[in-house]
Amino acid sequence: MAELAHDTLREMQLRMLRIRAFDERASKMVKRGHIPGTVHTSIGQEAQVVGATMALGAGDYMSGNHRSHGHPIGKGSPLGPLMAELAGKATGVCKGKGGSLHLADFAVGSLGESGIVGSSIPIANGAALSSKVLNNGKVALAFFGDGAANQGVLYESMNMAGVWDLPMIFLCENNQYALSTPAHTVTSGVISQRAAGFGMPGIRVEEGQDVLAVYDAVSEAVARARAGDGPTLVEVMTYRYNEHSEGLRLGTDYRDAGEREAWLKKDPIILFRHYLASQGFSDDELDGLQATALAEVDAAVAFSDASPYPDLSVAFDDLYTDKESAA
Amino acid sequence: MTVMSYLGAIGAAQREAMDADERVIIIGEDVEANVYGTTGGGKSRSDKGDFLQRYGKNRIRNTPISEEGIVGAAAGAAMTGLRPIVDLSYSSFLYMAMDQFVNQVAKNRYMFGGQASMPVVFRSAMFYGLNTGAHHSDRPYPMFMNVPGLKIIAPATPSDAKGLLRSAVDSDDPILSFEACLLWSAKEDVDENEFWIPLGVARTAREGTDVTVVAISSSVPEAVAAAEELAQEGVSVEVIDPRTLVPLDRDAILRSVAKTGRLVVAEPAHRTCGAAAEISALVAEEIFDSLKAPIIRVTAPDMQIPFSPSLEKQMYPTKATIAAAIRRVVDLPALQPVAAAV
Ligand SMILES: Cc1ncc(C[n+]2csc(CCOP(=O)(O)OP(=O)(O)O)c2C)c(N)n1
Ligand SMILES: [Mg+2]
Numbered sequence: 001m002a003e004l005a006h007d008t009l010r011e012m013q014l015r016m017l018r019i020r021a022f023d024e025r026a027s028k029m030v031k032r033g034h035i036p037g038t039v040h041t042s043i044g045q046e047a048q049v050v051g052a053t054m055a056l057g058a059g060d061y062m063s064g065n066h067r068s069h070g071h072p073i074g075k076g077s078p079l080g081p082l083m084a085e086l087a088g089k090a091t092g093v094c095k096g097k098g099g100s101l102h103l104a105d106f107a108v109g110s111l112g113e114s115g116i117v118g119s120s121i122p123i124a125n126g127a128a129l130s131s132k133v134l135n136n137g138k139v140a141l142a143f144f145g146d147g148a149a150n151q152g153v154l155y156e157s158m159n160m161a162g163v164w165d166l167p168m169i170f171l172c173e174n175n176q177y178a179l180s181t182p183a184h185t186v187t188s189g190v191i192s193q194r195a196a197g198f199g200m201p202g203i204r205v206e207e208g209q210d211v212l213a214v215y216d217a218v219s220e221a222v223a224r225a226r227a228g229d230g231p232t233l234v235e236v237m238t239y240r241y242n243e244h245s246e247g248l249r250l251g252t253d254y255r256d257a258g259e260r261e262a263w264l265k266k267d268p269i270i271l272f273r274h275y276l277a278s279q280g281f282s283d284d285e286l287d288g289l290q291a292t293a294l295a296e297v298d299a300a301v302a303f304s305d306a307s308p309y310p311d312l313s314v315a316f317d318d319l320y321t322d323k324e325s326a327a
Numbered sequence: 328m329t330v331m332s333y334l335g336a337i338g339a340a341q342r343e344a345m346d347a348d349e350r351v352i353i354i355g356e357d358v359e360a361n362v363y364g365t366t367g368g369g370k371s372r373s374d375k376g377d378f379l380q381r382y383g384k385n386r387i388r389n390t391p392i393s394e395e396g397i398v399g400a401a402a403g404a405a406m407t408g409l410r411p412i413v414d415l416s417y418s419s420f421l422y423m424a425m426d427q428f429v430n431q432v433a434k435n436r437y438m439f440g441g442q443a444s445m446p447v448v449f450r451s452a453m454f455y456g457l458n459t460g461a462h463h464s465d466r467p468y469p470m471f472m473n474v475p476g477l478k479i480i481a482p483a484t485p486s487d488a489k490g491l492l493r494s495a496v497d498s499d500d501p502i503l504s505f506e507a508c509l510l511w512s513a514k515e516d517v518d519e520n521e522f523w524i525p526l527g528v529a530r531t532a533r534e535g536t537d538v539t540v541v542a543i544s545s546s547v548p549e550a551v552a553a554a555e556e557l558a559q560e561g562v563s564v565e566v567i568d569p570r571t572l573v574p575l576d577r578d579a580i581l582r583s584v585a586k587t588g589r590l591v592v593a594e595p596a597h598r599t600c601g602a603a604a605e606i607s608a609l610v611a612e613e614i615f616d617s618l619k620a621p622i623i624r625v626t627a628p629d630m631q632i633p634f635s636p637s638l639e640k641q642m643y644p645t646k647a648t649i650a651a652a653i654r655r656v657v658d659l660p661a662l663q664p665v666a667a668a669v
Contacts, residue, residue, distance in 0.1 A: 061407060095440035104439040111406055112439050116430045122396050123431060126403020133352055133385055134408055153426075156396030163391065318441035319475055321499045325527065325574040326475075 004212075009276060010289065012054060012211050016046035016269050017293035019070040022079060025297050026069065026086055026100075030246040035086045038248070039100040042070035044241035045175060047268030048205075049074045051214025052141065052171050052236070055222050061109045061127035061140040063120040066101050067173075067240075068113035071143055075108040079300035089307035096310045097318065117178075118144060118151030121170070125157040128166035128231075139167040139225040141218075147178025149191045155198075158233065162198040167225035169218065170195075172235040174208075179244045180254040195233035208236040209268040212275070239263040328516040336485035336517050337450075337506065338365040340492035341412060343521050345382050348410060351496060353378065354388040354401065355414030363416055363452065364511070394423035398449065402432045402501070405447035410496060418451035418505060419465040432501045433476030445501040448492070453507045453544070455595060455632060458639060464632035466544070466596040468505045472572055472605065478526060479572040481505045483547035486517045487570050490524030498526065507545040507595070529576035531583070535565035538653050539583040541606050542566055543594040546625075546644045550593050553650040562657055572602055577609060584610050588619035589656040593644040598626040620656040625649050 023041035030039055042049055045067075053074030056062065064071040072082060077093070085092030086100050093105050104112035111127060114120035124142035131138040148154065149172050161168040172191050176183050195202025203221070207213040214236055221232035241260060243250070273286055316326040331339060344351045353366060359379045361367025366378040366387065379387045390397045394415065401411040415421060421428065428449075435443040455464040471477050478500050482488040488506065495502040532547055533554050542550035547568045554564035565583050569576055584590045590610055592603035603624040610622060625644040633639055 063403070093440070094438065094442070097440045098438045102438045104442055106439070106442040111403065112435060112443065114430065116426060119399070119426055119430050122399025122427065123403035123406065123435075125396070126400035126405070127407040128403075129400055130404045130407040130409045133404075134350075136408075140403075153395045153399065156391070156393035157400070159391055160393060160396050160400060164388075318437045320436075320478070321444075325478065325500070327574070 008054075009279065010281070010285070012050055012215070013269070013272055013276060013286070014289050014293060015050045015054065015074050016211065016272065017290055018079065018296060019046045019049060019073050020269060021293045021297040022073060022083070022300070023069055025301060026083075027242065027246045029086070035100070036088055037099060038245045039069070039086065040067040040245045041240070041242045042067055044263065044267070045173060045238045046070065047211040047272070048173055048208045048214050048236040048238045051211045052143070052218045055215050055218035056109070056139065056141060059109060060138050060222075061111055061124060062143065063111045063124040064103070064113040064143045065117065065120060065145060065148060066113065066115050067145070068103060068143065069100065071113070072103055072105045072108060072110040075105075075110055077105040077108050077110065079296050080303035081105075083300035084304040084307050087304045088309060089304055090310040090314075091303070091307040095314070095318075118148040118153050121148070121151075121154050122157045125161055125166065125168055128161060128168035129164065131167050132164065137226060139169065139222055141169040141171055143171050143173060145178060146172060146174040146176060146183040146187065146191065147181070150186060158195070158198045158200065158231065161231040162200050165228065165230040167228070168231040169221045169225060170231065170233045171218070172233070173238060174235050175238050175240045177240070177244070177254070180250055180252065182254065192233055192235035200231050200233060202233040203235070205234065205236045208238040209266045209271060211268060211272050329519045330514050331485045331489070331517040333485045333488050333506070333510045333513045334364045336489035337492060338367070339517070339519070340489045341365055342378070344412070344493060344496040345378070345386065350408060350410045351412060352386045352388065352409055353412045353414060354390050354397065356390055356392055356416055358414050359384075359387055359389045363414060365414070394420050395427055398424035398427040399431060401447050401449070402427060402435065402445065405445050405501070406435065406443045410446045411448070412496060413447065413449045415449055415451040417463055418453045418467055419463055421449070421451055421467060428471065428477070429474050433474045436500075437476060444499045446499045448495045448502045448504060450504045450506065453505055453595070455507070456509045456545070456639065456643060458634060458636050460634040461631040464639070466505070466627065468503070468572060469596050469601045471503055472602060473600070476501070477573060478502045479505065480526065480570065481544045481572055482570060483510060483544055483568050485513060485515050487524060487530065489517055490522050491526070491570060493521065494523045494526055497523065505544065509545040513548070524570070526571045527574040527576055528571070529567050529569045529579035531579075532566040532568050533564065535563040535587065537563045537587055538589040538591060538656055539565045539567060539580075539587045540591045540593060540649060540653065541580055542568055542649070543572070543602055545595055546593040546649070549644055549646045550649050552646040553653060556646065556650055557653050562653065564653060575606070580606060580609065581613055585614050585617045588617055590618070590622045591625060591649065591652045591656060592622065593625040593649050593652075595627055595643045597629050598624065599629050601626055623652040623656055625652050
């Protein structure tokens with residue numbers, strides 16, 4: 001395991017706290033009608049998100065899925081424009097055109113989320129192709145769920161990345177359910193082992209609630225990609241605490257009683273807090289991180305609240321490069 | 328000026344674009360071996376030099392047979408600094424990548440508030456009229472006209488193929504190019520220097536005063552031939568080739584029909600929700616009062632393409648079916664209903 005500087009460890013915890021605070025607030029705002037539609041939270045999956053995003057460099061690319069507020073936050077996006085986007089405001093990171101399902105922040109290499117399960121995987125693959133052709137040393141990572149792992153386009157993309165030695169990481173966030181469907185009931189074999197068929201390393205991070213375990217595994221994949229040694233499939237075992245999406249009430253109990261409680265005992269933020277305390281972080285410093293995250297989310301909501309909704313006059317903007325082509 | 332075939336002109340445009348900008352790459356199935364004739368040597372196909380030798384494997388890439396993965400990767404590459412030309416060979420294969428076209432290629436610029444640039448060209452050949460049966464004979468461009476965010480070209484001449492492709496590669500919007508194989512061997516004098524034909528500007532293939540025929544892709548030469556035949560009978564036919572279907576040069580079409588008062592629209596695609604339907608609706612909505620006769624569409628019927636040559640030939644607009652439609656619009660008194668022509 002790499003020796004990490006105090007500041008890096010601190011930043012990991014801060015980013016996990018930011019994601020938790022952001023998604024908890026977003027969940028409330030959906031229920032109060034302050035965010036239109038719904039959101040999918042990453043609460044419970046913060047270690048997997050931050051371990052992966054912090055293993056990437058500032059200039060590296062990533063694509064996400066529907067459960068992707070955490071990805072840009074993990075990569076360093078400011079919270080205000082993200083929150084404003086969720087609320088459909090003109091100051092949103094996508095000018096209010098995308099919403100929760102389509103956050104993108106190109107400034108941090110976030111090439112966008114996709115509401116279509118599996119659909120954004122080849123986008124990251126294409127970014128890896130760019131890096132390869134332009135020889136600019138960047139790597140790309142696609143986040144996708146255990147559900148998306150059964151989409152054919154993943155395997156088309158893995159094959160292409162393998163045969164072209166693309167600087168690419170396929171990161172499966174295995175939270176063990178696709179909506180109400182337990183992964184083991186629709187998944188033949190082990191996802192990470194599918195890598196072998198494409199001649200690439202496949203790694204399963206069993207301790208996916210441990211941010212350092214994820215960070216180490218993804219860092220190794222990033223190093224391999226940057227060295228020109230091609231792609232890696234990383235499967236991270238994790239768990240979402242909330243319902244598939246906020247406000248959703250499924251009539252059936254698709255999760256075993258007690259399962260959630262067992263995972264709560266391995267909460268990534270609490271686990272890492274214990275670790276940081278053992279590394280000499282003071283309680284004051286650790287409490288301070290929590291307070292910082294909450295204050296940032298308050299500020300993000302204030303920014304969003306103070307922002308106007310987009311005017312109808314901009315509805316056609318960005319359909320094409322020119323306004324005339326939009327009929 | 329030099330004589331070029333339609334395929335040779337596409338090859339010339341690709342060569343110019345590859346020379347002009349290092350970020351342009353060509354990916355697709357069998358492009359390295361120049362199977363489809365636009366990435367290699369040989370006079371009648373792509374003139375001068377072999378692309379693989381000239382540009383190397385980094386910029387000329389054979390892909391696996393993975394259309395969805397290819398189209399998505401091209402989109403991701405376009406969003407991060409490359410300007411890919413994707414050779415999808417047969418247009419029927421675009422269906423394999425429908426999700427990527429509709430959900431990623433078309434939507435990403437808008438959905439992400441303008442952050443994504445999408446400079447990518449998807450070329451495909453419409454293999455109809457060559458007895459390849461139902462799975463290879465599609466003319467699917469109208470489906471994509473129904474997807475906001477895409478731009479669509481359908482050049483009908485070698486010059487247009489060359490000039491439009493250069494503009495397409497230079498555009499930061501995603502462009503689908505539909506190239507009819509029936510036009511591949513068409514030859515004409517083409518400027519061997521670089522030139523660009525702007526998207527969204529129609530070409531008047533023939534001037535006339537009595538009837539406007541708006542014709543698309545391989546229906547253009549058929550319409551011109553029909554116009555020449557009708558000229559013998561004293562009917563003056565104007566043939567407009569939109570060349571770009573999105574954005575459509577509405578003004579050119581409306582101006583011509585306002586002048587002639589009669590409209591025939593000919594295209595090789597299916598009838599329902601086709602480009603001809605859209606153009607007919609445009610004219611009916613905007614300048615109904617200028618019409619002296621009902622609009623007639625000459626299209627393929629709403630059915631699969633049969634294999635047998637004796638059947639397939641009858642499916643697409645020809646000089647004869649377009650001429651028959653023209654005769655009907657000039658003979659009929661204004662606004663009497665006519666049976667739809669196939
Ligand atoms: C192509 C497609 N099919 C189905 C859906 C509906 N849907 C949205 S999320 C989801 C479950 C996805 O599960 P997974 O990939 O494991 O991600 P998770 O929600 O667990 O993070 C489903 C079925 C969709 N959005 N897109
Ligand atoms: Mg899942």
